[in-house]
Amino acid sequence: MRKPLLCLKGLTKAYPGVLANDDVSFEIGEGQVHALLGENGAGKSTLVKMIYGLVKPDQGEMILRGQPYAPSQPSEARRNGVAMVFQHFSLFDALDVAENVALGMENPPPLRDLAQRIRDVSEEYGLPLDPTRLVGDLSAGERQRVEIVRCLLQDPKLLIMDEPTSVLTPQEVDVLFKTLRQLSAEGTAILYISHKLDEIRALCDEATILRGGRKIATCDPREKSSRELAELMVGQILTPPEKPDRPLGDVVLQVDKLSLASNNPFGTSLKNISFSLRSGEVLGIAGVAGNGQDELLLMLSGELTAPAEQVRLKGNAIGNLGPNARRSLGLVAAPEERLGHAAAPDMSLTENALLSAAERKKLTKYGFINWRATDAFAQEVIARFDVRTPGSHVLARALSGGNLQKYVIGREIELNPDVIVVNQPTWGVDAAAAAFIRQALLDLAGKGAAVLVISQDLDELLEVADSFAALNEGRLTPVRPAKGLSVDEIGLMMGGAHDMHPAHEGSA
Amino acid sequence: MIRLEKRKEPSKFWRIANPFLAVALTMLAGGIMFAMLGKDPVVAIRLIFFDPIFSETFGSYSRPQLLIKSAPLILIAVGLAIGFKANIWNIGAEGQYIIGALFGAGVALLFFPQPGWYIFPLMVLAGAFGGFLWAMIPAILKTRFNTNEILVSLLLVYVAEKILAAMALGLMRNPDIPGFPGSRDLRRYEAAHNAELFAGSGVHWGVVAALIAVIFAYAMMKRHMLGYHVQLAGQAPRAARFGGVSPTRLVIICLGISGMLAGLAGMFEVSGPGGQVRIEFASGYGFTAIIVAFLGRLNPIGIVFAGLLLGLTYIGGELSQMMLQLPSASIQVFQGMLLFFLLALDFQTNYRLRLTRGVRT
Numbered sequence: 031m032r033k034p035l036l037c038l039k040g041l042t043k044a045y046p047g048v049l050a051n052d053d054v055s056f057e058i059g060e061g062q063v064h065a066l067l068g069e070n071g072a073g074k075s076t077l078v079k080m081i082y083g084l085v086k087p088d089q090g091e092m093i094l095r096g097q098p099y100a101p102s103q104p105s106e107a108r109r110n111g112v113a114m115v116f117q118h119f120s121l122f123d124a125l126d127v128a129e130n131v132a133l134g135m136e137n138p139p140p141l142r143d144l145a146q147r148i149r150d151v152s153e154e155y156g157l158p159l160d161p162t163r164l165v166g167d168l169s170a171g172e173r174q175r176v177e178i179v180r181c182l183l184q185d186p187k188l189l190i191m192d193e194p195t196s197v198l199t200p201q202e203v204d205v206l207f208k209t210l211r212q213l214s215a216e217g218t219a220i221l222y223i224s225h226k227l228d229e230i231r232a233l234c235d236e237a238t239i240l241r242g243g244r245k246i247a248t249c250d251p252r253e254k255s256s257r258e259l260a261e262l263m264v265g266q267i268l269t270p271p272e273k274p275d276r277p278l279g280d281v282v283l284q285v286d287k288l289s290l291a292s293n294n295p296f297g298t299s300l301k302n303i304s305f306s307l308r309s310g311e312v313l314g315i316a317g318v319a320g321n322g323q324d325e326l327l328l329m330l331s332g333e334l335t336a337p338a339e340q341v342r343l344k345g346n347a348i349g350n351l352g353p354n355a356r357r358s359l360g361l362v363a364a365p366e367e368r369l370g371h372a373a374a375p376d377m378s379l380t381e382n383a384l385l386s387a388a389e390r391k392k393l394t395k396y397g398f399i400n401w402r403a404t405d406a407f408a409q410e411v412i413a414r415f416d417v418r419t420p421g422s423h424v425l426a427r428a429l430s431g432g433n434l435q436k437y438v439i440g441r442e443i444e445l446n447p448d449v450i451v452v453n454q455p456t457w458g459v460d461a462a463a464a465a466f467i468r469q470a471l472l473d474l475a476g477k478g479a480a481v482l483v484i485s486q487d488l489d490e491l492l493e494v495a496d497s498f499a500a501l502n503e504g505r506l507t508p509v510r511p512a513k514g515l516s517v518d519e520i521g522l523m524m525g526g527a528h529d530m531h532p533a534h535e536g537s538a
Numbered sequence: 539m540i541r542l543e544k545r546k547e548p549s550k551f552w553r554i555a556n557p558f559l560a561v562a563l564t565m566l567a568g569g570i571m572f573a574m575l576g577k578d579p580v581v582a583i584r585l586i587f588f589d590p591i592f593s594e595t596f597g598s599y600s601r602p603q604l605l606i607k608s609a610p611l612i613l614i615a616v617g618l619a620i621g622f623k624a625n626i627w628n629i630g631a632e633g634q635y636i637i638g639a640l641f642g643a644g645v646a647l648l649f650f651p652q653p654g655w656y657i658f659p660l661m662v663l664a665g666a667f668g669g670f671l672w673a674m675i676p677a678i679l680k681t682r683f684n685t686n687e688i689l690v691s692l693l694l695v696y697v698a699e700k701i702l703a704a705m706a707l708g709l710m711r712n713p714d715i716p717g718f719p720g721s722r723d724l725r726r727y728e729a730a731h732n733a734e735l736f737a738g739s740g741v742h743w744g745v746v747a748a749l750i751a752v753i754f755a756y757a758m759m760k761r762h763m764l765g766y767h768v769q770l771a772g773q774a775p776r777a778a779r780f781g782g783v784s785p786t787r788l789v790i791i792c793l794g795i796s797g798m799l800a801g802l803a804g805m806f807e808v809s810g811p812g813g814q815v816r817i818e819f820a821s822g823y824g825f826t827a828i829i830v831a832f833l834g835r836l837n838p839i840g841i842v843f844a845g846l847l848l849g850l851t852y853i854g855g856e857l858s859q860m861m862l863q864l865p866s867a868s869i870q871v872f873q874g875m876l877l878f879f880l881l882a883l884d885f886q887t888n889y890r891l892r893l894t895r896g897v898r899t
Binding site: 331332333352353354357363365367370371372373374375376377381384385386388394397398399401425428 | 546547761762763764766769770773774776777778779780781782784
């Protein structure tokens with residue numbers, strides 16, 4: 031056993047109506063890579079927020095290097111050598127790397143010295159980063175490096191990383207792991223939050239598993255199989271989704287050499303996209319976040335329009351049609367962002383049913399809404415898709431992420447579409463709900479619908495997709511059969527070598 | 539220590555209770571203000587809120603006045619509320635009101651002195667069209683060049699006021715009485731006169747129009763796709779696009795409806811209670827209607843009550859000027875306080891004040 035760096039003893043934190051952490055105790059050794067494993071809502075975030083001084087525990091204590099440790103704010107945690115890289119970056123797009131790093135420091139040195147230190151640190155840890163580049167121009171992987179370098183400049187003893195690989199390609203993950211191993215060898219402990227089991231088994235010395243706010247186990251992840259870890263995490267036996275055997279039908283959706291500017295100044299424009307989709311087919315589109323996924327969904331849902339001929343649905347040119355016209359013709363979509371895009375947060379589930387179902391379910395007459403039929407439809411979705419809610423009158427924002435996702439995907443599936451496009455269908459959803467959603471999509475494909483799944487979760491894509499393509503800086507690779515693709519090949523399709531070699535950047 | 543905590547859901551209780559509380563606080567603060575002016579606060583408050591309806595001396599005059607003052611407020615506020623729900627902020631109803639009046643009066647003066655049943659309906663159409671046209675300026679600038687409709691619509695009020703003055707002194711001036719600014723008195727031109735429908739009741743066509751507008755707005759917001767889209771766009775713009783709402787179309791519709799209703803209000807005023815195009819024709823209804831819309835919780839039914847209350851303060855204000863020699867600005871202060879207290883109180887619809895033990899570890 032290594033010398034303990036941080037001891038957590040009986041940490042408890044309650045929010046109104048929920049016990050986020052219940053008597054959690056474990057130790058992190060110096061230089062140890064310690065995984066914190068659990069589903070969404072298991073209490074991982076609350077726990078690390080307590081360590082980082084963002085949340086005060088109701089009960090329990092922490093001991094850092096033998097001293098009582100109770101940070102009242104993050105700056106105090108940082109002074110004690112605790113640093114954190116968040117899942118969502120806090121960077122300013124319009125400033126360059128060095129300026130962004132300076133903003134996060136207590137006493138930043140002059141910018142020129144800082145730039146040199148950034149170069150030194152990034153070289154030392156194999157994290158290529160140019161301090162003079164604008165953050166708005168960086169890929170997600172590079173942005174993460176900015177955050178990591180910002181932490182490393184403070185010479186931390188404990189580095190907390192919240193789901194760091196969710197935005198990275200497999201090759202970028204390798205680079206990150208190398209850095210983390212080097213840090214660990216130099217004596218920096220790492221608390222690594224994730225629900226990706228293979229990663230944890232590859233990287234971590236020890237894993238603490240949380241479920242429902244309580245510690246379930248602390249174990250050596252290398253001695254457990256991924257399946258064992260998953261079952262500890264979920265607390266039940268998991269069955270992989272069933273892929274019904276089915277013949278593929280005719281081409282129903284065709285996109286032809288489509289280029290489209292993003293409607294967002296920091297978005298990614300689509301460049302020369304071509305693919306076709308047959309009925310019964312599940313096409314998986316991989317890619318690191320911010321490579322045009324949002325734009326692809328908007329272009330297919332009709333929220334962005336294109337020249338009519340470049341998007342064809344069952345032979346009809348639909349590129350210039352809006353969302354409702356496309357829905358009437360049989361093309362539906364479920365965007366990534368559940369609250370605010372796929373559903374209006376402050377509206378009830380019934381009102382939200384109307385959002386996309388008005389056309390296909392004929393819920394209006396001369397524009398007047400048939401609320402009774404709308405409510406019946408909402409109830410049908412709730413029942414069929416096992417949405418846990420007291421009723422259809424509940425506001426969308428009151429549902430948990432997984433339940434709302436089931437509702438949103440269920441609403442689109444119940445419209446009986448010919449083509450369904452979904453972006454990140456199981457993002458932030460617990461394992462049981464994720465399996466349910468994937469199965470529902472496969473069942474829909476089994477009935478002859480064409481399914482397009484855009485996702486950053488490779489395991490998910492490999493589980494459901496018949497064919498496979500990747501988005502990289504707004505370009506789509508040729509579609510390949512999913513069977514037999516290796517993770518390495520997928521990584522290369524995703525642009526795995528993305529900015530790995532700063533020496534070549536000038537010529538790019 | 540006092541802490542603010544965001545509520546999980548906005549409190550329904552405070553949403554309803556706040557307007558009443560705001561009125562009570564306004565009376566209190568207004569009373570203090572009157573006391574500082576050296577007037578008896580109880581008498582002043584009674585003059586403003588009770589005497590216009592209940593006093594035997596003034597009631598017969600001011601009761602019909604209540605509908606006359608409230609109808610334009612309600613008519614304008616109903617339109618504004620639709621836009622406000624969609625986060626489209628038309629602050630320039632006063633300008634649309636003026637232009638509507640000028641269009642309506644313009645039609646009347648063109649036909650003068652001809653008789654004809656069709657003249658008044660034409661004036662109604664012209665008034666609505668004038669207000670619509672004036673509101674289209676911020677609408678088109680917003681959809682075309684992404685300008686801010688708050689600023690553009692507000693500044694256009696002052697342009698409209700200048701046009702009003704120019705008309706009263708120039709083109710529309712009454713040629714029969716040289717040397718006096720102002721147009722012919724439309725109340726003396728039967729075909730154009732928006733007369734009382736029942737003598738002594740204060741009910742003129744504007745009151746009928748306000749009632750119809752309230753019913754239509756209510757049905758639209760509760761039962762029609764357009765109302766649903768308005769609320770969607772206000773609450774979650776991206777979800778609205780997903781639902782097929784075109785933001786451009788919505789801006790045009792919302793500004794169009796509120797401009798049209800404001801224009802109608804102006805037309806009914808100039809052809810009835812106002813009587814003629816004068817420099818001082820605009821009396822701030824367009825701005826007061828903003829208070830009415832918020833006090834009525836952007837709900838058409840709520841707006842009826844809020845409109846009646848604010849109408850009351852207009853009459854009570856005049857009364858208190860007469861009886862107590864209160865400065866005329868005091869009633870505007872009064873109306874301003876009402877909005878101020880309402881917005882401040884609305885904070886507790888979304889937040890909860892929590893007293894915590896003041897220990898920090």
